[in-house]
Amino acid sequence: MSGTMRAVVLTGPGECSVREVPVPEATPGEVVVEVERAGVCGTDVELFTGELSYLQTGHSSYPLRPGHEWSGRVREVGAGVDPAWLGRRVTGDTMLGDRTCRRCRRGRQHVCEDRQEVGIRGGRAGALAERLAVPAWSVKELPDTVDPVLGALVEPGGNAWRAAHAAEVGAGDRALVIGPGTIGLLTAMFLRAAGVEVHLLGVTDASLDFARGLGFDAARTRPALPLDAVVDASTAPGSPALAVDLVEPGGRVVCIGIAGTPSTVDTRTLLLKDVTAVGVLSGSPGLDATIAAYAGGAVDPRPLVAATVGLEQVGAVLAGERPAGRGPKVHVDPRA
Template sequence: MKALTITSPNNSIVEDVPEPVAGDNQVVVDVTRVGICGTDQEFFTGEMVYLHSNQAKYPVRIGHEWCGIVSEIGKGVNPKWLGQRVTGDTMLGCGTCYRCTSGRQHVCDDRYEIGVRNGWPGACAEKLLVPERALHLLPDSIDDAIGALIEPAGNSLRAVEAALAGPGKEILIYGTGTIGLLCAQLAQAAGANVHLVGRNERTIKLAHEIGIKNAGTDLIKPRTGFDGIIDATNHKSIPHEIVQAVEPGGRVVYIGISGEPSLIDSRDLALKDVTAVGILSASPGLKGAIEIFARGEVDPRPLIAATISLNEVHVVFMGKRPKGAGDGPKIHIDPRMK
């Protein structure tokens, strides 16, 4: 089968690799759509932290935002999965440690991350190997475009819930990338008054088009201040800034990760009685994201700028937008495209 492999910093190829074979409690999925994430870009540039902590190494088969159809099942797998449209969890814990058995498999020390950590091949390929326990069924109301946005949406939903977004709450989101825009959509759907700050005029324009009225490059503080603030950027100064900007007793949520250390004075947290929450993965939010999209409460499809083939990915990694791309921050891949 065809698969995209990053071989070294700034080098990627589409190559023929052996098709996966479903082992015990595993399935093979024919991939119909996969998203390019900032993590994938960091693997391409060599900045990804796992490359420097020996939890990943080249060559890397990327792709962790995906959906597809189960085409093969291994021994012990429920036959109901065969032929079903699915997406799945990126985080694959060992299943036996205390974290895994207490519902926190996404922070298992020995976890694999599909297309990211410890060498589990990703979904930028025609087929993907996945454990049955990681699968989530997609209802007919969720198409492939939305199906491959479930993973970033699960992360975003967790961030929005951590900020306690709800009716009457003033929620500020820094960053107008995919996560920031999804957070804005989900927080607004929860009834919050959403404020979105970014630097990209194209995605700010898109935010207005999808109904986020208070979006711009400048921070306009509401009379009552911000009850919760989400950092969906990779800028090292924002973690400190949002602690200063949040109301006493409020919440700050960190889902963006800077390539450099970010400094927060814990005295600011304590003296303002602020709760700080870090979000690592979509795992606990996948089910909720599927339900919200299935009900039509949020339509994330405008965030997709273009859908390309595996052969076009290298050009995108080099910073060029596909011909005819829309304003959205997300690029999708259809491995079936020639």
């Protein structure tokens, strides 16, 4: 297919526009997807502001086309791709490893040194556009019970599923999630689905009230309860140390939030409390489990989406303008 399409393009810090760009071609091994929904993520904001570390390391550079949380329908397939993919509803992995290195061969393409990241790293154009080209091996088919909104929440859900899984808690256990944003709330939902008693720690009244509306106990100050696991889903530099301080001896701390400045943890506390600390980078290993949880109704994150806007409104959202709605997530319908 030839011609042009609309896409969000970042040309420098604070510079965002919707441009006509060439429609991607289905090259060998790839598919072209008509994007039905795409999420705006904190990483997209950092690309917009110029704060993302990849811009300093050279893994990302302007101009770039953001968007890595998406769902859509396969419209074209390249050579070597099964034509049965045509018309299927899909989402896809963000992390695209080279598939040849030792890490990729061991199923860890999300930490491949030479990976591309859709809409983020290595020049791979993102999903805040009418169409998106991705490798066929990276797409995941969506069942009928997973609508486009849920489909665009699979990528952040994969991150949250991994954080909840890494906490290694279950029925009868108690966990705290620090940071009631999209990832924190999704993690809380997965923990709750596993029978865990879940509490949330946050800063603003609005975010805590929203969490309570979803059925979670929430607090602005540290809870005075024994905690078997603490998940840090915040961007505060002091949160990892707080998590280690709050968790029960022998418990687990999971770090999935990333602060803009270095975080310091006293490893003496970690050692003397016999605490296990885990870091989670990507949702890649959790995508299938997330789709299954959404499809079966064990987790329904649709209330997290405050509003759905068109491509022309993305720049304002990245600049901090919030549409009406209480949830932390904004979705984009490129067809609007």
